[in-house]
Amino acid sequence: KNEVEQSPQNLTAQEGEFITINCSYSVGISALHWLQQHPGGGIVSLFMLSSGKKKHGRLIATINIQEKHSSLHITASHPRDSAVYICAVSAGNQFYFGTGTSLTVIP
């Protein structure tokens, strides 16, 4: 059983659509991270959350500690948002990753 589950695995959207990616985890965490990986491998940290909600431009991340669930929202999606989005959690001495959501935004 994976400690971090993401859905959907793949997502195709039209430019301008509102997008939601979900992440559920089964362990006690100290922080949850949303990462973005473009083709070629580079990873960028989008958000680090331990409670509540954060917003950065068109991106919004929320976390519900009681339900062990987080969501990443992209408003007014754009083709440059096409990437793999990965949810990760810091849990004790370990760091667990979801399998990622591959997002393609079509012009």
Place this chain on the structure above:
Amino acid sequence: KAGVTQTPRYLIKTRGQQVTLSCSPISGHRSVSWYQQTPGQGLQFLFEYFSETQRNKGNFPGRFSGRQFSNSRSEMNVSTLELGDSALYLCASSLTGGRGEQYFGPGTRLTVT
């Protein structure tokens, strides 16, 4: 501020050989973590070093080891390479470790033949 750098970027090795990868963190960051990414297993945590001490370790065999120097630069070593070690190896630095924001390097793509 310069970002996290990793060298080399690409590497081809033969089964049975050993390899050393290097990671230079962002200036002032004392935590360096290493990760392995493969198509089959995704991203997996290898270990974390903080102020020259291994603080956390993932579930990898002893062939995978690392160290951190006084300037926070870190090296990762894999001995007796296996075909399954072919992967993208990423390091990330942070001020505080897993509870802090991670800044990733571009990765080293290792191919074992």
